[in-house]
Every structure is written in C-alpha cells, then in structure tokens.
Amino acid sequence: MKKRLKNFFMIFIYVHVFLAVALLLTHCSFSHYAKKSYERAKKDKPFDVVIVPGVPYEKENTTSIMRMRVYWAKHLYDSGFTKNIIFSGSAVYTHFVEGIVMKTMADSLGIPPDHTFAETKAEHSTENIYYSWKMAKQLGFQKIALATDPFQSRLLRSFSKKYCPGVKAIPVVYDILNREAKPLPLIDTTKAYRAGFVSITRREGFWKRFQGTMGRRVKEERRLEEELEKAEKKPVSTNE
Structure with a gap:
C-alpha cells in the first residue's frame, strides 16, 4: 500500500513538473514571438491603422485583458506605430458593445476621438480581424496591423494570411507594457448598452460558437461574395 502511494505521489510530482516546464517554454516562445x-513593426511604422479585438465588458468590472489591450493600443499610438485604431466587437456575452466601450476608454485616455473607430458586428476573434480589415479598407487605410496578446495573435496568423492579406502583427510585449494594476477610466456606457440583449451562449450552442471562432461566418460570407462576383461577370445570353 505504501509503495502504491509513493508511486502515485511521484507520478503526481512528475506531471506537475512537466506542466510547469511546458508553461514556461510556451511563455518564452510567445514572448520571443x-x-x-514588435521589432519588425518598428521598422515598418507608421501603420495607417491597428485592429484591436474586443473583450466582454461588465460595468465597473473591467478585466485585465481589456486593460492590457487598451493600454497597448495607447502605447502604439503614443509611440508613433499607428495613426488610427479600430476597436472591434459586438455585444456578445454582456449588454455592452465591446468596440464602443474600448473606443470610449481610449478616447478618455487621450487618443483623439477622430483617430479611433468602433467595429460593432464581430462576435468571434476571426470576425474581429476580418470585419475590421474590411472597415479599414473602406476607410482608405492601406497599412494595417493587428494588436492583441501574443497567444491570440499566433492563433489568428494563418487565418489572417488567407482572409486579411497584408495585415501585420504587433502583439503585446509585456516587458514594454506596464502591467501594474492600472485602472481604466470610468466611462459613460449609454451608447454602448444594448437593450433586449441575449448572450451568445443562449443563442448558439458550443459547437456553433466553436465554428464561429474558427471563421465559419467569414468563410460563408466570402463564398457568397465570390459567387456574386462570378454571377456579375457571367455574360448574359440573349435570344434572338
């Protein structure tokens, strides 16, 4: 019995050591990336616009991820990396439209309001970058970058390359960003609040949400757009 307990204890130790090492290596890998x-982007700056994906917002209860993304956007603006910022996100998990909330916060931090924009349709990370990329093109911006945490930036890399060509990555560098508990400014969320809101967890099952995260809606929209383009180019036959 004692031997079995000892073996279990050793396995328990080994598993946790392995997980700790794996997490450390992953952190180092993302930090290096x-x-x-960042150094590549420094050579290419300034960008016309950077895209910042949204984060769910609860009034007076902002998450560390939202603080990180808003302050990173401010750093990029203040440091001359970008002239404009698009904050992206609909009301997905809460009553508040993420893009409007984050734009309002950025404006409150001193970024000129005419240099910040809110994309309010996206409900998944793939949609954040795709709809913001389309908005950027419509606004006449050419040099476009994605500014988010390293993990999300890596996850979106292959999708971005296929569906949003030309978008560069400027993931958060934690050594540069001051990670102290900086509070975000209190803002008027009236314009961001959506009455009659229904959470995506009630509107969609897990599998459908997962497919959305993987870009299903974007792929379907692109397919329909391509079919429409083909139909418009197809010569019309006339009966004589």
Missing part, C-alpha cells in the same frame, strides 16, 4: 514582431 512578440518581441520579434
């Missing part, structure tokens, strides 16, 4: 991307 972020710093390398």
Whole structure:
C-alpha cells in the first residue's frame, strides 16, 4: 500500500513538473514571438491603422485583458506605430458593445476621438480581424496591423494570411507594457448598452460558437461574395 502511494505521489510530482516546464517554454516562445514582431513593426511604422479585438465588458468590472489591450493600443499610438485604431466587437456575452466601450476608454485616455473607430458586428476573434480589415479598407487605410496578446495573435496568423492579406502583427510585449494594476477610466456606457440583449451562449450552442471562432461566418460570407462576383461577370445570353 505504501509503495502504491509513493508511486502515485511521484507520478503526481512528475506531471506537475512537466506542466510547469511546458508553461514556461510556451511563455518564452510567445514572448520571443512578440518581441520579434514588435521589432519588425518598428521598422515598418507608421501603420495607417491597428485592429484591436474586443473583450466582454461588465460595468465597473473591467478585466485585465481589456486593460492590457487598451493600454497597448495607447502605447502604439503614443509611440508613433499607428495613426488610427479600430476597436472591434459586438455585444456578445454582456449588454455592452465591446468596440464602443474600448473606443470610449481610449478616447478618455487621450487618443483623439477622430483617430479611433468602433467595429460593432464581430462576435468571434476571426470576425474581429476580418470585419475590421474590411472597415479599414473602406476607410482608405492601406497599412494595417493587428494588436492583441501574443497567444491570440499566433492563433489568428494563418487565418489572417488567407482572409486579411497584408495585415501585420504587433502583439503585446509585456516587458514594454506596464502591467501594474492600472485602472481604466470610468466611462459613460449609454451608447454602448444594448437593450433586449441575449448572450451568445443562449443563442448558439458550443459547437456553433466553436465554428464561429474558427471563421465559419467569414468563410460563408466570402463564398457568397465570390459567387456574386462570378454571377456579375457571367455574360448574359440573349435570344434572338
């Protein structure tokens, strides 16, 4: 019995050591990726616009992820990396439209309001970058970058390359960003509030949400757009 307990204890130790090492290596890998991307972006700046994906917002209860993304956007603006910022996100998990909330916060931090924009349709990360990319093109912006945490930036890399060509990555460099508990400014959320809101968890099952995260809606829209383009180019036959 004692031997079995000892073996269990040793396995328990080994598993946790393995997980700790794996997490450390993953962190180092993402940190290296972020710093390398940042240095590349420094050579290419200024960008016409950077895209910042949204985060669910609860009034007076902002998350560390939202603070990180808003302050990183401010750093990029203040440091001359970008002239404009698009904050993206609909009301997905709460009553508040993420893009409007984050734009309002950025404006309150001193970024000129005419240099910030809110994309309010996206409900998934793939949609954040795709709909914002389309908005950027419509606004006449050419040099476009994605500014988010390293993990999400890596996840979106292959999707971005296929559906949003030309978008560069400027993931958060934690050594540069002051990660102290900076509070975000209190804002008037009246314009961001959506009455009659229904959470995506009630509107869609897990599998459908997962497919959305993987870009299903974007792929379907692109397919329909391509079919429409083909139909418009197809010569019309006339009966004599």
